[in-house]
Amino acid sequence: MKHYLDLVWISSRYHKKKSRMTRICILLAVFLVTVIFSMADMEIRSQKIQTVNSDGxxxxxxxxxxxxxxxxxxxxxxxxxxxxxxxxxxxxxxxxxxxxxxxxxxxxxxxxxxxxxxxxxxxxxxxxxxxxxxxxxxxxxxxxxxxxxxxxxxxxxxxxxxxxxxxxxxxxxxxxxxxxxxxxxxxxxxxxxxxxxxxxxxxxxxxxxxxxxxxxxxxxxxxxxxxxxxxxxxxxxxNTKLLGLMLQSDDNYMMQLYIAAIILAILVTISGILMISSSLSNEITRRIEFFGSLRCLGATPKQVKKIVRREALNWCVSSMPLGIILALIVVWLLCATLKFMSPVYFKDLPALGISWIGIVLGILVGLITVLLSARIPAKKASQTSLLVALSGNREGEYRAKKAANLKIFHVDTALGIYHAKENKRKSILIVLSFAFSIILFLAFNTAIHFMNHAISPLNKNTPDISIISRNNSNSIKSNLIEDIKLNKSVDKVYGRKLVYDLNGKIDGVSKKINLVSYDDLQLDWAKDDLIKGSLDKIKNNNGALIVYSEKNKNKIDDNISININEEEINLKVSGVLSKSPFKNNKNIETIICSEELFTKITKQKNYTIVDLQLKNKIAEEDINEIRNRVGNEFIFSDLRLENEETIGAYYSFALFMYGFLIIIALIAIFNIINNISMGVSSRMNQYRIMKAIGTKNSQIIKIIGTEAVIYGVLGIVIGCLIGVPINKFLFNKLITTQWGTAWTIPIYSIFIIVFIIIVSILLSIYGPKKRIYNMTIAKESNI
Structure with a gap:
């Protein structure tokens, strides 16, 4: 050994297993940041491909x-x-x-x-x-x-x-x-x-x-x-969208993706700093005698700080490449998924693309995280007293100020509760870290709802082919629908009758109205978009649906009067839809009724639009047969290519959004496991003493489990109390004001994140279980 810093290499080989958790923390921090920016880069690339294909x-x-x-x-x-x-x-x-x-x-x-x-x-x-x-x-x-x-x-x-x-x-x-x-x-x-x-x-x-x-x-x-x-x-x-994606436009819409990625990366960095710092602090506590011995041999506090920092950087050598490799594999899987889901639209997306932005930022953030995390542990190690090295005593052991309450709970449960509240500062940080994961998950979950409203190519009523009457007249006869149904490539056929620009009143306010008919199939599909009322009266030909708009917020049982053929028809609003397949005009209300009621009040039996949904495997000969049956009398609108483009846009955005949710879930899982594991490591000497006086392994595991459950329950309660109002605020701002969909308590999302936390707690208990069972009484004990 030529230099005192060579101790780092010797120590890292000797303590390889013991430093595994710290190296995993570094690996995860690098992996998460690399994936975040690589996913943002991948989304930019897929958006570029879509923009070039659609706009040039x-x-x-x-x-x-x-x-x-x-x-x-x-x-x-x-x-x-x-x-x-x-x-x-x-x-x-x-x-x-x-x-x-x-x-x-x-x-x-x-x-x-x-x-x-x-x-x-x-x-x-x-x-x-x-x-x-x-x-x-x-x-x-x-x-x-x-x-x-x-x-x-x-x-x-x-x-x-x-x-x-x-x-x-x-x-x-x-x-x-x-x-x-x-x-x-x-x-x-x-x-x-x-x-x-x-x-x-x-x-x-x-x-x-x-x-x-x-x-x-x-x-x-x-x-x-x-x-x-x-x-x-x-x-x-x-070409505003393309230049925005290239960060070359004054209207940098796509910069929001990078900003979102930066914000999330900052949150991941903070989480990484907390995880790595906690792990390093535990390492310092465990090896406090070693640093005290170095002080006895004449090492200065500055030299001890350098040793701790060099050790942290040394762990980066093995952890960071693995984190980057794992991130690349995830990105490749996402790219392969996009190409599989929409092979035509994403054919130019590289299956094994490398995001250099993600890799460089992953390395930089990883190094910064490790160096910042090492500051406090390095200071702590440098301040180790000489007495510690001589006595073998450890810092950080807690002195009992008050006995555990055994009147209500059994001794192992009482000790678990006591440990959870013993160090209030530490307990608050752990509980808040649990709650933070729930808040972040519930807040970001609103983006999924926004995506499903803004980009909805997978609606049940989306047609593959539309047959449209010229001049929007009701001129398509029902026998054409029956003929088309005979084609083996057709899965569903459904038509709509329309009358445009009718004069009428809704709740006493004069309006221009478009009246539309729905058959039973379309009414069943409309259930998914129903935000108020019911469809029973519609199916019984005794009511109408109205499409929600931000400007006109109609209510159930509002009166509708329509002037048709110099006759006033009166209806009542039986239901409100959040959206419809039609482009809404702010100055025109869309009223939907059953086919029977439409024919009764308009005296028109023919259709304006007939939509077709095709089976999965079809031949162009079948499409040509349908076209020949339609002839030149009507517009034959083939929407398959447009649907492919829309589905491609949806998939790329969905993978981006769900990917972030998965990352948040990963942060929650590892953060919980790491916190509980670090808590166990800091109390190993206490558990050895307890084991020495006759405490069973199962009782020690129950103590650890009780402590973890206390953190989890408090974290879930606080996370839901803060996260649910935030979810409601964002939902109302992003969705309700735009589409009218009323906010409901996100039971499904809460169930998912709570389930993740419960599983994480169980995993965090399972990890120390093996260590407790394999723990010897004499090792590192003063007995």
């Missing part, structure tokens, strides 16, 4: 700029891709037809596919001639065309242009949802055609899209482009 990979768009300005911008070193792009009839309001179907007409350059990677070439290539056009893949079945066939592009003016099909690209959710076909031509040809066919549209110059290179300061680049080429900032549009 472009960073900024420039309108009304000249070709010279565009050429100069494209040659900048910080510009990766640039392209002109424009679209005609995007909202399908101009009666543009490709073949016999509604068409969306686009002008593109070759770099267009770099900006929209979700649009991939299925067959053929980029237009070379002026009469070449690329079509979306659904045109093959819709128009019965193939590569090199011709297709007619019919403009609103009635003029027709015959074009040659040079390629096909995959369908997008917008195309399939709106039952349309997309067509793409060279931007120059696009401009020439529209200059003749729609001069008003061609007055506005095309949009010029730009994607910058990696590590470019985009806001600075925008300022430079505006300044260098005389472009007004009002001409610049940003």
């Amino acid at each position: 990979a472009w960073h900024i768009s420039l309108k009304n700029i000249s070709s010279k300005q565009a050429e100069k911008i494209s040659k900048r070193k910080d510009v990766k891709h640039s392209s002109w792009y424009d679209v005609y009839n995007y909202n399908l309001d101009k009666n543009l037809l490709i073949g016999e179907s509604n068409g969306v007409f686009m002008g593109i350059e070759n770099d267009f596919f770099e900006f929209f990677p979700s649009i991939k070439k299925v067959e053929g290539g980029f237009p070379k001639k002026d009469n070449d056009i690329i079509l979306t893949n659904n045109s093959k079945d819709r128009l019965n065309v193939q590569l090199e066939d011709t297709v007619n592009l019919k403009f609103p003016s009635g003029k027709t242009k015959k074009l040659n099909i040079c390629g096909f690209v995959n369908d997008t959710s917008m195309i399939t949802k709106n039952d349309s076909i997309g067509g793409m031509m060279k931007i120059e040809v696009f401009n020439k055609l529209l200059a003749v066919e729609d001069g008003e549209f061609s007055k506005n110059k095309n949009m010029f899209y730009v994607e910058f290179t990696s590590y470019t300061n985009i806001q600075k680049a925008i300022s430079n482009i505006c300044q260098d080429y005389g472009i007004d900032k009002n001409q610049v549009g940003e």
Whole structure:
């Protein structure tokens, strides 16, 4: 041994088993922080993939700029891709037809596919001639065309242009949802055609899209482009969500994720400091004679502090890599889960991705946690008196000030209660740490409810295909529904009848009303969204449902009067729904009634919308068969791609939220086990003496169990008393004011966290049980 700090390596090898709990504390602290930031990073990545797929990979768009300005911008070193792009009839309001179907007409350059990677070439290539056009893949079945066939592009003016099909690209959710076909031509040809066919549209110059290179300061680049080429900032549009995810936007919405992760990481760091500090303090107490001996040999307090800190850092060498490896495995499992749940949407998410942000922050926070945790134990070790080394006496043993109460409880139970309240400061900290876990769990649980309200793709009433009457008229006959039911790929069929913009009154207040019919299947589904009232009167054709809105908070038995066909119809509110499948207009109330009542008061038997839910395994031939039965009389809206995108968004957000709840649960479990274990370790000498005078092992275990139960019960009571009001406050702020869902006591959430704490207490008792049974009387005893 050449240096006094070499004692650290010798000691760590000799006390490897005894320092195991401390190393586990360090491992867990690093693991939790790494997982938190890695999960946040993973969520950012998945959101980027979703944004690029839905909105494109472009960073900024420039309108009304000249070709010279565009050429100069494209040659900048910080510009990766640039392209002109424009679209005609995007909202399908101009009666543009490709073949016999509604068409969306686009002008593109070759770099267009770099900006929209979700649009991939299925067959053929980029237009070379002026009469070449690329079509979306659904045109093959819709128009019965193939590569090199011709297709007619019919403009609103009635003029027709015959074009040659040079390629096909995959369908997008917008195309399939709106039952349309997309067509793409060279931007120059696009401009020439529209200059003749729609001069008003061609007055506005095309949009010029730009994607910058990696590590470019985009806001600075925008300022430079505006300044260098005389472009007004009002001409610049940003892909706000994508830039926000890149932390390159003034509107940093996604920064909230990092802020949430930072707050949680701070809480985990505090928890880690408490766990590690407690463990280190126990180590110091256990080896107090060793530090006293060092003082006898001439070690200064400063040198003793260095030894303690070096020991703590030495434990990091083995614990931190394991914590990071475990965190990586968890992140990989989460990524694999996302790819499994939604393989199409998350195909670009790396299965074995590494979050360097999570790893670096995990290491930094781990080191900071350990160094901060070592401060008090190091000070304590450095202040060890020489008398301790000579006498072998230990610091920290408690002197009894008052005997345990044996009048009510048995001696082992009484001793457990006595130990729980003996050191009040320590007991309060342990109880508050238990309560803190419950408070954190109940507070964060409201985010799950918010997610289920804000993103709800898994509703029972979500259709795969919608058949919609044109002009929102009730023109779909019931025999079409019966025909569709015969298709083997169809699982459920349900329709709605609607009448829009009716004049009426609700509770004496004049309103515009949309009246909607529900069949029995939809009424059964509506039970999940019912926040007031019942469905009995609705099914008996004697009442109506109303959809809650923040502005209009209607009550049960409010009077509804509707003017239909110059006749006043009176109904009563029998139930209030938190939401409906329809987009709510703030100025229009949605009233829902049974099909029989709707037909009775409106005299209309046909449907406005018919929704289809398909079976899991279906062939496109079956979809085409349904489409052929529907014909061109109605809009055939294929929502499968849109549902896939929504489900992908839900899964990524759900994994992020539930992952945080699991982390909070892990903190609670380990914190409880660690606290009880440390308490047992600090009293081992007392338990040896008790064992020496004839106390049974089972009695000592009962003492430990009673102490743990006291902490647990008090922690649960305090945690619920504080956590439930916080849960109610957050629920009302986030959910009730927005969707009207009334807060109820979170029994299920309380049951989960209480169950976790009970299991943790049982595990914390089981751990010391083995140590008590294997404990010898003579070891480290003065007898």
